[in-house]
Amino acid sequence: MIVVLRPGLKQDEIQKVVQRIEGFGLRAHISEGKERTIIGAIGDERLLADQSLESFPGVEKVLPILKPYKLVSREFQKANTIINVNGQKIGGKKIHVMAGPCSVESREQVLESAIPVKEAGATFLRGGAFKPRTSPYSFQGLGEEGLGHLARAREITGLPIITEVLDPRDLEVVCEYSDILQVGARNMQNFKLLTEVGKLDKPVMLKRGMSATIQEFLLSAEYIATEGNRKIILCERGIRTYEVETRNTLDLSAVPVLKQLTHLPVFVDPSHGTGRWDLVAPMALAGIAAGADGLLIEVHSHPELALSDGPQSLKPEKFAAMMQELKRVAEAVGREL
């Protein structure tokens, strides 16, 4: 951590900053420049992260040198984390596609997606039973009944299930039915939920918040990891920008950035990332080309009747066609589908 001092500070004022730094067990290393004096705080600067050095009299600004997260960082663990879910290995050479409807609406509706996506090569079934909806007047999900429909589809297709949890109080029931927990974008900084999920021995997919920086995203993953759960999958799902042609702006450069910074698997959700079914295939292809380990795709047999996210849902036949293209691009970049 570099502490830049305001110009014209007196010696005893500088010493107060030094003492404050040393009080945390770090060494202070003063360097006098022509226009500014700076102090290097040497040691584990995470100890200082919370200390309000920037509001110390005479301090102009504080520049961190180290990353604020640890367990999820590539420096902490060089090798990729591989997560084994019912025999499926996530984070390795094989690319996984998790597909299914946005919301679980009925037993039949789930099956109408689950069976064709399985046939087309998807390896997980997605579907929401507890739904975070912007409007209180929107369909809020079937709750536990919906989980039951997913479980039934798993029995029939053999596909493991990924589904969202919104509330620490629902964790037990969601865990009972699902193979992977999803923490959605709106809950990326629901730290109580992260902490509870961190105590479980259950893989979790953490989606990037709508306006989260990559650093904040990794700090949220660190919340889970510090509690013990290291089976974390990250998912880029689009960030909020001024552009209105798409629902969000899918930040695909986050994929290679995350692959550098962390050992965790990185997925892409082109359905939420664009909000438009006609952009899902090109952005899915682009996501794999950029180095993603997998995809999350919304599929609905009748998008025009869907109770949520119809405009971004692929029909099963479009999904199947996309899977063919994905296979070719995956191979072109040395992966397999």
Add this chain to the structure above:
Amino acid sequence: MIVVLRPGLKQDEIQKVVQRIEGFGLRAHISEGKERTIIGAIGDERLLADQSLESFPGVEKVLPILKPYKLVSREFQKANTIINVNGQKIGGKKIHVMAGPCSVESREQVLESAIPVKEAGATFLRGGAFKPRTSPYSFQGLGEEGLGHLARAREITGLPIITEVLDPRDLEVVCEYSDILQVGARNMQNFKLLTEVGKLDKPVMLKRGMSATIQEFLLSAEYIATEGNRKIILCERGIRTYEVETRNTLDLSAVPVLKQLTHLPVFVDPSHGTGRWDLVAPMALAGIAAGADGLLIEVHSHPELALSDGPQSLKPEKFAAMMQELKRVAEAVGREL
């Protein structure tokens, strides 16, 4: 709701869209233009909000005409909502300033802020016992112990308390101690929490999410209102933009926009809105000039030792000086402090 059809649609395709609209009890009104045919869906378009008309074959786009929220809208209730908290009327002519430390750190620390802010004219004491922190390594708040310190400060100063709740499971204990509940920016779309808060008979301050549109903000307020709780205060606290000189970009134009769209009181938090103590006073003055009903201000007797948000906390003497200026600006715009 206006449904714009793709060019070259056949009559029977148009009829299918019409039937879908009529199936929801709305009237469909077709209007053929030179380049596009459009259908006006007449009736309560909120019924259609969830229906995936945009994914209907032949539909190019859907343009909503009405606001998606109702109870919180100015159309629903013309007169300003006035919320009475222990005799203090929020939303009327008087501007309220809620001040105190970011985090409760100790009994003494709370009092060191509470007493001077009371003397300077603040009418509520703020302070966090449950803290949402970006990093798991940061101070997470004292929890119920902290609430006790706030209650003790209330006894001594007479100032009612506003404090944040993060988790539905903490609601009971937080309600026991606090006079106003705060739902923070990171929880603006924690719909489970909003729903629980909506069931209570307790005033609640809802802070705008970091990247929430004004419409989403009002829909989150609507979540609370639909459950029965109408004692809602809105708080603008800065949005995320590309600018780095400030922690957030305080969107003061949201104040007059909200005053038009809703009857609820609107506050401004210039401390989080800027992240810098030296910008708090000018932005507090600007907030009142823009029409805000009150302010939320972080005050700490020793910002350089604060366990959170030191850089944006005012010292008590700076706070007192600001209150003098605020009084003059409030009067200039026909309000009182």
Add this chain to the structure above:
Amino acid sequence: MIVVLRPGLKQDEIQKVVQRIEGFGLRAHISEGKERTIIGAIGDERLLADQSLESFPGVEKVLPILKPYKLVSREFQKANTIINVNGQKIGGKKIHVMAGPCSVESREQVLESAIPVKEAGATFLRGGAFKPRTSPYSFQGLGEEGLGHLARAREITGLPIITEVLDPRDLEVVCEYSDILQVGARNMQNFKLLTEVGKLDKPVMLKRGMSATIQEFLLSAEYIATEGNRKIILCERGIRTYEVETRNTLDLSAVPVLKQLTHLPVFVDPSHGTGRWDLVAPMALAGIAAGADGLLIEVHSHPELALSDGPQSLKPEKFAAMMQELKRVAEAVGREL
């Protein structure tokens, strides 16, 4: 164009809006809803684009139905525009890679990039002689001398040249040397420059402004097209967001969106789009997978000595390796390199 009226408007006020619309030669089609009356303005709504209907008394909002651009739209011309530059066809099956240094620094430096990029498969040489630099203290380019170095490199390698023009007064000299003019992101709304470029018979690459919407981007292209020049290439080069890990956020979803909305070729610049050489290859691959017609890539033989944009420049050997990968991905999506 849909004109939504405020509630409670009187008949004569409605008639005034109708008369205004009809005054522009459009038909007005009134439709009375339960909560709002709307007027459809039927005809060429571009005539109304400038007319301040939103400030008409009684008008709540105006919703455009049609796109505001015409010549560059896919509706106007179904087939892809193919631009022939010295025998190279841009916009067809073949993907073009334009590569070279950010700034022209010397004759040798240009050749040290030009020769290896040609060998690796690039089909155009890029290089800036007139440079738009954020700081007046930065290297501003060699001007005409730099154009001479580019011309010399073209003689040696046979690669046609693309280079930027900043000022209408430099157009003549830049045209003399270059095969494609580049209008940079900072000049996307330099309408005087667009107009002058539109009068020439010279292909032009128009880069998306740092915070331009896709609609504004196409309107800027329309400026060029209305003057007569239809040889326009669009280039996505990253937009400004809050994320700080990358210099800009490369908006790859703009690629399939643009391919739908316009017949013009669409390129991607992953060098400016990310600002980091280590992200150039994954984002170049992703750009091609998303459907781009070509790439603009910065290559420098000694990035650490570059006078501009060193951190985002690839060394020639990295560039050559990337071209091999690009070839495979291009084929996977049915294109060739």
Add this chain to the structure above:
Amino acid sequence: MIVVLRPGLKQDEIQKVVQRIEGFGLRAHISEGKERTIIGAIGDERLLADQSLESFPGVEKVLPILKPYKLVSREFQKANTIINVNGQKIGGKKIHVMAGPCSVESREQVLESAIPVKEAGATFLRGGAFKPRTSPYSFQGLGEEGLGHLARAREITGLPIITEVLDPRDLEVVCEYSDILQVGARNMQNFKLLTEVGKLDKPVMLKRGMSATIQEFLLSAEYIATEGNRKIILCERGIRTYEVETRNTLDLSAVPVLKQLTHLPVFVDPSHGTGRWDLVAPMALAGIAAGADGLLIEVHSHPELALSDGPQSLKPEKFAAMMQELKRVAEAVGREL
């Protein structure tokens, strides 16, 4: 400038970075930490701004310590710059309001604004003759004819004129008629235009670009200042964000930030900043409360007939009412109008 090295670097690699720094006449000061070695580059780091140290092998990141601008900085000149235009002093205690139509449409239309704004207390007349318009189909301004109308209004009212220049080739004619040149948001990084304007002895108002950081804004002002022209007024006019209720998000915190960083006068344009006439008055009041030295306001006698920006133009009577309120707020913050 702090150069952070990658972990595990060898001594000779470190020495190469040191030599590079010393080659620019700076001193290198090495400091070895537990996890990272850093090098402080001591001296005028602006010399290094352009040097691609970040792409040096072994360099992880480069952190600047000093501001990249000089002449416009508060460190360079402590006292506020006061600009004298025809006896009006801009940047002192008195707040100046520059008002008038967005576009000059006719001699009468200018006078219909000019006379009432003068009576209401405006001290400058604004009006555009050369207009930067997003669409080529929009009204592009009357050009020199429009300048003549402005000059005539000046004769009648005595108000000095501020008007925009778009193109270096128009500078001579615009200078002939106008008292203050305006460089608009879209040209904030038209460096050729900035350079030309910098050579003149004519006050210039520089508007912040739509997505310009405050640092970039000041660097653009520095472009003008380095050429010799120090009579620069800065104007905040709203930045681009995701919010759609307003045309732009007026960043009022930029006002106190700029007042700290620079000695130049700072204005606010609430008309473009919000895009809505009904938000102009509250945001004008807020701007003055935040510390602005003046305002730029669009006034039109018939906004519903305006050829540009009608929705954000005030009628003369609304403008006059606002001026009364502004006077009170100005006095409340120790200024005068």
